[in-house]
Amino acid sequence: MLNKLDALKYFCTAAETLNFRAAAEQLAVTPPVISRTVAELEDELGEQLFRRSTRTIKLTSFGEQFYLHAKQLLADSERLFQLGKKQTDDMAGMVRITLPELPNQTAILRDLLTILRPYPELTIDWRVDVSKLNAVEHRIDMGIRIGREPDPNFIIKPITTSGSLLVASPDYLAEFGTPKDLTDLAKNFPVSGLFNPHTGRIWDLQADGQSYTPLKINLITDDHAAELASALAGRTVSQISDLLCAPYLASGELVELFPELPQECWQIYLYRPYLANTPKRVLKVFGILEGILRAKLS
Template identity: 50%
Template sequence: MLNKFDAIKYFCSAAETLNFRETANRFAVSPSVITRVINELEETLGEPLFKRSTRHISLTDFGEQFLPNAKQLWQDSEKLFRPKQKRNDMAGIVRITVPSFRHNDEVLTDLLTALEPYPELLIDWREGMEKADQVREKIDIGLRIGLEPDPNFIVRKIAEVGDLLVASRTLVAQLGEPTDLADFEQRYPFAVPINVATGRAWDLILNETDRLQPRKMAFMASDPYSHLQAVRLGKAAGLISEFLAKPYLQSGEWVQLLPQIPIEKWQLYLYRPYQQTTPARVRQVFELLEEILKKHWT
């Protein structure tokens, strides 16, 4: 059976040298092998590639037309099977999924700046609060908030992220500060976070003993920045991430409610799947992103 890859490279070399013996020397085979393979290729194509005489060979018109495509195929196959050390380790795609955070623009700017020396590297950057399907979406690197990292991932802890129970100073002035959790649940309108995976409200567990069960739902959204706006405008109180709430607490626009109740912190962590072989580009982007995220979060 004709080995088409060998046939293509033998043909391309013979078209360059116009000498089957020289072509045979290049590939350390006998001239009869070159002759046999070229003959089989011509039979497969149904056209002669070379005009032969006892003294020399030359390409036929069909051979001239066939040569550019053959050269391209040979070059592509050589590139495909090139040894790893001869390839550009920083060429290819890296898919990254991150939650929708406002300072993602700064993080992405730092990452792309650091990767400027690698023009053949393609970053596929995906933002969203829903959990990505690691396999179906072919995610290489992810950033996630959770109580416990997935043991199936290589994980780098970035920071601890806590929630605060907050309301605008205007709303607190209208209703008065709650005396305890039950009082808050009874009197305060609340911005309820929605789990996009189920379409239902999240179960608001504050700690091992306390669960938040507001009676007055005044606003519902899956996006934490929408909750922020509802709280900022005095529409409702909310359970807001500390890093989002901090500027408003510092400016005096917001008040932290029931600070005596401990709220369990979550982990913000960078991860990549365990794989038998991980491309160098994924490892390097992972390390760069870890450094950049820690700078922005700490």
């Protein structure tokens, strides 16, 4: 027998025409194919679908009930396949985006949603998620990251670079003093530690082309915004993106340590997973977001 959906289609066409030859013409097959498919369906169901005479065929009572269910199933299956087509072609469906705290974040999202106003069936799932949700497990379509090196497992669009500054609050410096140099900072001063999920360890402090392993870690986090909060609270020296620090340096809430030393440069990039078939809505939003990020952050 044909696959069951095709068999139901043949049966429903025969039930509507009550003529196997006419049904065959509609379906571009021969009348024996219709007869054989109906007979195999009857064997599968253990019930007769049609009453046949030399001149006419009619549905049996069971055939009438079966036709109603078969017709509904075919309609539902057609809607199911059209749903996937609509989501791809008509910009309908969900696009999931994850990102860390960013400067101009509200303006970035506002511009994105403004550009997407012609697509009312498109839903944006915008997660400011410091844990950088797993793209596969959490079905993330794209994201923004700040890191030393982009993850090679993703399609990457570099946006800009950001200097990594060592900062502390005036209250912190009043309580603990000012470190003489980077070695003094690493050995004797409370700092925040940014967790590296790939190694299971804290990143070393980086400055002047060298690494310094901190000994007094008062905050461990995988969130740059949390490190900023710790520095503002006077708890730690933190190494943070200059984009995040800029307004607090300008207001005097934070002070840069060792401004004369070259600091490490971090990368801000947009990414999406490698997929065999990426929906058009995802590609569209990815391109729009890339342009907005370059305008707001570069």
